Amino acid sequence: MSNDSGAQSASVKVVEEEDATGKVMDIYEEIKTTLGIDFVPNMYRALAVNPDYLEMTWRKIQSVMGEDGRLGNMTKDIVALTVSIMSGCDYCIGVYSDAVKRAGLDDVALLELYEVIDVYAGLNRLNIGLQTKTDEKSWHGCGGGR
Amino acid sequence: MSNDSGAQSASVKVVEEEDATGKVMDIYEEIKTTLGIDFVPNMYRALAVNPDYLEMTWRKIQSVMGEDGRLGNMTKDIVALTVSIMSGCDYCIGVYSDAVKRAGLDDVALLELYEVIDVYAGLNRLNIGLQTKTDEKSWHGCGGGR
Amino acid sequence: MSNDSGAQSASVKVVEEEDATGKVMDIYEEIKTTLGIDFVPNMYRALAVNPDYLEMTWRKIQSVMGEDGRLGNMTKDIVALTVSIMSGCDYCIGVYSDAVKRAGLDDVALLELYEVIDVYAGLNRLNIGLQTKTDEKSWHGCGGGR
Amino acid sequence: MSNDSGAQSASVKVVEEEDATGKVMDIYEEIKTTLGIDFVPNMYRALAVNPDYLEMTWRKIQSVMGEDGRLGNMTKDIVALTVSIMSGCDYCIGVYSDAVKRAGLDDVALLELYEVIDVYAGLNRLNIGLQTKTDEKSWHGCGGGR
Amino acid sequence: MSNDSGAQSASVKVVEEEDATGKVMDIYEEIKTTLGIDFVPNMYRALAVNPDYLEMTWRKIQSVMGEDGRLGNMTKDIVALTVSIMSGCDYCIGVYSDAVKRAGLDDVALLELYEVIDVYAGLNRLNIGLQTKTDEKSWHGCGGGR
Amino acid sequence: MSNDSGAQSASVKVVEEEDATGKVMDIYEEIKTTLGIDFVPNMYRALAVNPDYLEMTWRKIQSVMGEDGRLGNMTKDIVALTVSIMSGCDYCIGVYSDAVKRAGLDDVALLELYEVIDVYAGLNRLNIGLQTKTDEKSWHGCGGGR
Numbered sequence: 001m002s003n004d005s006g007a008q009s010a011s012v013k014v015v016e017e018e019d020a021t022g023k024v025m026d027i028y029e030e031i032k033t034t035l036g037i038d039f040v041p042n043m044y045r046a047l048a049v050n051p052d053y054l055e056m057t058w059r060k061i062q063s064v065m066g067e068d069g070r071l072g073n074m075t076k077d078i079v080a081l082t083v084s085i086m087s088g089c090d091y092c093i094g095v096y097s098d099a100v101k102r103a104g105l106d107d108v109a110l111l112e113l114y115e116v117i118d119v120y121a122g123l124n125r126l127n128i129g130l131q132t133k134t135d136e137k138s139w140h141g142c143g144g145g146r
Numbered sequence: 147m148s149n150d151s152g153a154q155s156a157s158v159k160v161v162e163e164e165d166a167t168g169k170v171m172d173i174y175e176e177i178k179t180t181l182g183i184d185f186v187p188n189m190y191r192a193l194a195v196n197p198d199y200l201e202m203t204w205r206k207i208q209s210v211m212g213e214d215g216r217l218g219n220m221t222k223d224i225v226a227l228t229v230s231i232m233s234g235c236d237y238c239i240g241v242y243s244d245a246v247k248r249a250g251l252d253d254v255a256l257l258e259l260y261e262v263i264d265v266y267a268g269l270n271r272l273n274i275g276l277q278t279k280t281d282e283k284s285w286h287g288c289g290g291g292r
Numbered sequence: 293m294s295n296d297s298g299a300q301s302a303s304v305k306v307v308e309e310e311d312a313t314g315k316v317m318d319i320y321e322e323i324k325t326t327l328g329i330d331f332v333p334n335m336y337r338a339l340a341v342n343p344d345y346l347e348m349t350w351r352k353i354q355s356v357m358g359e360d361g362r363l364g365n366m367t368k369d370i371v372a373l374t375v376s377i378m379s380g381c382d383y384c385i386g387v388y389s390d391a392v393k394r395a396g397l398d399d400v401a402l403l404e405l406y407e408v409i410d411v412y413a414g415l416n417r418l419n420i421g422l423q424t425k426t427d428e429k430s431w432h433g434c435g436g437g438r
Numbered sequence: 439m440s441n442d443s444g445a446q447s448a449s450v451k452v453v454e455e456e457d458a459t460g461k462v463m464d465i466y467e468e469i470k471t472t473l474g475i476d477f478v479p480n481m482y483r484a485l486a487v488n489p490d491y492l493e494m495t496w497r498k499i500q501s502v503m504g505e506d507g508r509l510g511n512m513t514k515d516i517v518a519l520t521v522s523i524m525s526g527c528d529y530c531i532g533v534y535s536d537a538v539k540r541a542g543l544d545d546v547a548l549l550e551l552y553e554v555i556d557v558y559a560g561l562n563r564l565n566i567g568l569q570t571k572t573d574e575k576s577w578h579g580c581g582g583g584r
Numbered sequence: 585m586s587n588d589s590g591a592q593s594a595s596v597k598v599v600e601e602e603d604a605t606g607k608v609m610d611i612y613e614e615i616k617t618t619l620g621i622d623f624v625p626n627m628y629r630a631l632a633v634n635p636d637y638l639e640m641t642w643r644k645i646q647s648v649m650g651e652d653g654r655l656g657n658m659t660k661d662i663v664a665l666t667v668s669i670m671s672g673c674d675y676c677i678g679v680y681s682d683a684v685k686r687a688g689l690d691d692v693a694l695l696e697l698y699e700v701i702d703v704y705a706g707l708n709r710l711n712i713g714l715q716t717k718t719d720e721k722s723w724h725g726c727g728g729g730r
Numbered sequence: 731m732s733n734d735s736g737a738q739s740a741s742v743k744v745v746e747e748e749d750a751t752g753k754v755m756d757i758y759e760e761i762k763t764t765l766g767i768d769f770v771p772n773m774y775r776a777l778a779v780n781p782d783y784l785e786m787t788w789r790k791i792q793s794v795m796g797e798d799g800r801l802g803n804m805t806k807d808i809v810a811l812t813v814s815i816m817s818g819c820d821y822c823i824g825v826y827s828d829a830v831k832r833a834g835l836d837d838v839a840l841l842e843l844y845e846v847i848d849v850y851a852g853l854n855r856l857n858i859g860l861q862t863k864t865d866e867k868s869w870h871g872c873g874g875g876r
Contacts, residue, residue, distance in 0.1 A: 433537030725829030
């Protein structure tokens, strides 16, 4: 059977927290401290099969997501959720739905996000079907002359 | 030949501004006034083949994108661009790259957006491949215990 | 350079009609006769790099698309165009836009197709975002109790 | 936990039928009457978080799907199912598989639809990989010189 | 209800092994013998609704996957898994995760595959967002001057 | 206008080689040396807008792609091309088509790769449409009892 319902990943045997040593143990601690949680998410336990990859992936994520930057944390979490919805990744949709709610989006705001996704997922396919050509002059989105 | 390089859409014959009458002419005026531009974008000229559809689509877009709402205009434009990149719609990517630049994103901020998309488009596929199971406890995204 | 603008495929060297022999020549003739055209489309010229694959692919396509079946030719061409739009394949969108127009769809009907695609590409992402659960009772689509 | 298995949507708290008032109650009634069912599908209950959005989305769907138009109801339902399969939306695939069966497609016809999707999902990627160039002359799909 | 949890496919009524006759029975036997298993996978039982389609699909799969060819069986199975992950097909991901493990990939090698998918799924979207132009000179991938 | 045909990226102003200083100049040198080319590809010139991101992305790519590992360089390049085709990224398809050809794949082998992609892109959608359930027993792909 491909799926073992007790496993955190159906594809690889993950590194449990109690079995982590060396670099993996260090990164596990850093993950829990940085994210303010008392467990290591299943995703990171699977990446730990290759400790160097776990480290590099964690570092890249922190570099991109861990500080405010130009866009701000809330906007970056909203983009992360949008990308996850467009990719159809159930695991990531679950994590980032929780993330943006905790960051302050109520249900009206969350539905507003889905409304924008609805509108553009539709318009995108419409324009791909229409084979619409680039306009000769520039314009600035559908939301008014802001 | 499928493609006529002079046409605004390779799929349907669009309604030119000088040929617009009635409802189409009214919506064309509203589009130009609302968006602050002196031409009707190719996309809307193609939708005008069905005047009711042009009207309903324009109204729905304005309802979703035309006022600040909870998310704010900038965030909604960023989401529109993200959805367009995930759908691979060249026309829409062009329009919304321009839109967010005009709204104030410089190249560093725009690349920051692409960085978030890069990270999550990658993590999404990784978790789909790993068949990662939902964690037993909730967490809140990869960006730290905000 | 990856792209040679004179080539029919940027990826492989295709088998030109004048160079076709044996099985490839026979299939080329069959393609032209069956489709009622006086040239072999670029796609088939590329597949001819592997004559067995050309034959099997042509036979499978004819088996699925070549007779009316339950759905009828027009509906099958419409589905082929829909799939091509969802996949973002420019070459196939061009071929099937032409195909459904020649089969009798005018611009109003073609836009109607894009309208359905617009609506459902949007609703699909909305439901993926909402993580909507299967309803306890069955219903029958959004178009009324037909 | 992100997922509450008792909920109709894991992302937002839906508006139950017994809690609906004003515009939401009216649209709920219209949905049940129009679709000929005795409950409001989970999707619409989630959209009701924003009553204006519920109304606009319902009206646009009815405008596109609710009358025969050029394509006919059956063809439009088939396109809706095709788009849902290409988007990978399980909820929508379930609804529209039921819809087309009730509208008269038997298992042979339904498999015929999947056959067309199989063929073109394959050919689309093949042509994207081959970077096939648009043919110099027009042709009309793979199904014969209809 | 759309989903019958006891069924092998929620969409069509499959042809059980004990009900198979004629061509279907013959292909079922060939499948079991060729694949070295004592049951017919759910996928093939569903295709059997159209015996000719079952046969043609099975023959095409065997032609492409059944012999070593230039790429070798392991590489072809890895590509099949990669395509399944990119399509988000849970059924196929399960089958091909098992396939490549049985063919000899351990967890480190399997994660290595997911690493490559992570990197390129990210870079693909980055370049689509950046609207990167083809380089004037050719290069040869990101892995060094091999 | 969104597109400046002279630019390497239509979205951001890239860092030209003659303008590179400090970390960017060092990474540019490393890229050229490692990849054995005498120019910096457009993609990397765009990433240089954020020097830290350029560095981190380059290091992660080298870590994953730069050494043989379990899968071998050729297999990893083939996976990179497959992912690019599934994502529909023209830029990446061009780069990796060249990469695998230079690494030794002739046109027959390259078409063989596209054949596998054709077969599984089709089967994936077929199983998503069929809502095929996981088999009770494990099997090992469609290519025979290897």
